[in-house]
Amino acid sequence: MRTVEAARQIAQLEPDAIGLNFYAPSSRCVDEETAAAIVNELPECVEPIGLFVNHALEEVLQTAHRLNLRTVQLHGDESPEFVAEVQRAGLEVLRAFRVGEEGLGGVAATLARYAELGIELRACLVDARVKGAYGGTGKTAPWELLANGWQPDWPPLVLAGGLTPANVCDAIQAVHPWGVDTASGVEAESGQQDEILMQQFVDVSRRCSI
Template sequence: MFRVKICGITNVDDALAAIDAGADAIGLNFYAKSPRCVSTDVAREIAAAVGDRALVVGVFVNESPTGMMGVATEVGLAALQLHGDEPPEMLARLPDRPLIHAQRMGAAGLAPIVADLAACRAAGRAPDAVLVDAPAAPGQYGGTGHTLAWHELASEAAALGATPLILAGGLNAANVADAIRAVRPYGVDVASGVESSPGKKDADLVRRFVAAAAAALADG
């Protein structure tokens, strides 16, 4: 599983800049309503350029298992991230690749996320990691720039047990170290926090983010 993922990559240059900065994963978004959505042709080009230098993760929102596996095979995705409202039983229908299950932490804290994790196990497959994101308006799925209540998450994180926690939601180069020190996640995920505009990464912000995240993760 990854420690630092730069998500919402839309072109080869940004992908290579992220890897050169030290990111060990990139995210390719296949949700049509996202400003960071990429076609399978562009995604295949990016994945080919990245090769085995980083984990290439496909981000999907309420896509069918058949659709996800078709894209994964065509593009060459190493892992899948379910970032919508996918039911627990769907994970068991995706047996061939590591799965990151994204969840939004609202006023109820981690309790609904822990319950969903148990339901996934009962249905036949638990995710390989849980990505905890900030709450969003209906129809929004990540990349909003909204920040989580880190200390509230930290107080409940042990409930996830051995499942790796990936922290997302409003992270940027200025706050990621504080977020990591507060929550002690396995890894972090960023999209809008390192952009000059939606879908276009700022290489300097990426370098600063990765450096700050890597240093804080190493201290943990």
């Protein structure tokens, strides 16, 4: 979400949350001043979530504090110790994992380390693994692998990766995630949300989740 106008449009649809991307190399990056204006446009039922990729700890904490964010999405190579510090600061963490056909062994090992450190994630967001990218590629995650391999004692699963109004129902029926996430799937061009696609995505997601 990069503009106040897009925030007004999505607020009318009342999704559970919207993302504020602070990763500078991304075409979806938003500056903090605009992010603050977006937060002010959102009704209480729509939660703003700050997305960070390998930012310094103080930057994550200070940005979240200034914008009054409750949850941050860590989408980079942040260590378990980094995640623990974020949680100790009172923030909830949505941890992103990039998964390919290599399987869920890396996820399992990381979650085991989190348990040792007392980390309780709000959820795990699983995106497609694409070399050199931190998400937003439009590639789909391995649905069958997630459907068969996600363990019941793991944090709730938010499915991301190439989801569009055309395939999100199939994804929900195949994986049964706790939530779904989209970026490129509701854009007319990179970084520019399309009002019709956003409406379709929300409508289809809700209908297929019943």
